[in-house]
Amino acid sequence: MGLMKFSKLTFCLLATTVVLSFTACKSGxxxxxxxxxxxxxxxxxxxxxxxxxxxxxxxxxxxxxxxxxxxxxxxxxxxxxxxxxxxxxxxxxxxxxSSTPAPIEVSNNDAVLGAAVNTFMKDFPTVQASVKDGVIAVTGTLEQPKIITLKQGLDNLNPKKVDLSGIVVKK
Missing domain, CATH: 3.30.1340.30 (Histidine-containing Protein; Chain: A;)
Incomplete structure (x- = not known):
């Protein structure tokens, strides 16, 4: 008889544990x-x-x-x-x-910007570009229609400024 009570109690505890574990799995x-x-x-x-x-x-x-x-x-x-x-x-x-970036950031940004500029400039072999303090300066000769493409592409690199005053327009 004592064994029978133990089994019922064990069964009830197991059943309760199973029910609780199912409800615990479900998002509340x-x-x-x-x-x-x-x-x-x-x-x-x-x-x-x-x-x-x-x-x-x-x-x-x-x-x-x-x-x-x-x-x-x-x-x-x-x-x-x-x-x-x-x-x-x-x-x-x-x-x-920041209104006054630290010099280390500027030189680091110049290096990153310079690498992006060099990659972009491969399509423009008649001009050269340099980066200093976030400003891209371009020199060389280029046809007028290509200058617009060059300017837009360099602007997309987000420099402080793009200086095209060193370009000679080729006719």
Missing amino acids: LSDEKLEEKIENALTGRKTVDVDVKKGEVILSGTVASEEEKQQVESIAKTAGDKDIKSIQNNIIVSAPV
Whole structure:
């Protein structure tokens, strides 16, 4: 008789455990509630957007540093906890705009810009370009229609300025 009671008790505990484990696997919050919960945790971060689809969290927007990007993801994970299936962090790190960039940044940017300019200039063998302090200076000879293409292409590299005063127009 004692064995029979033990078996019923064991069965009841097992059945309860099975029911609880099934309910624990199911997401408790709707996507809207989960999104709201994460947004509330990220209060004050107006440049970050949260979107939730089927328990998958998508973070987008911009922040000032890689550390802040990771911090936003961490806050979202903590706020959503077990209701999150996955997090896709599409946040872009955009450096704050500084009115006086440090000399190291300028020379580093010149190197990066210079490499992009050299790649672009391969299509224009009759002109040469140099980069100094974010300004692209072009010299040489070129036909008028190609000057427009050259200027647009160099502008797309986002320099401070494109100086074409050293170009002689070829007729």
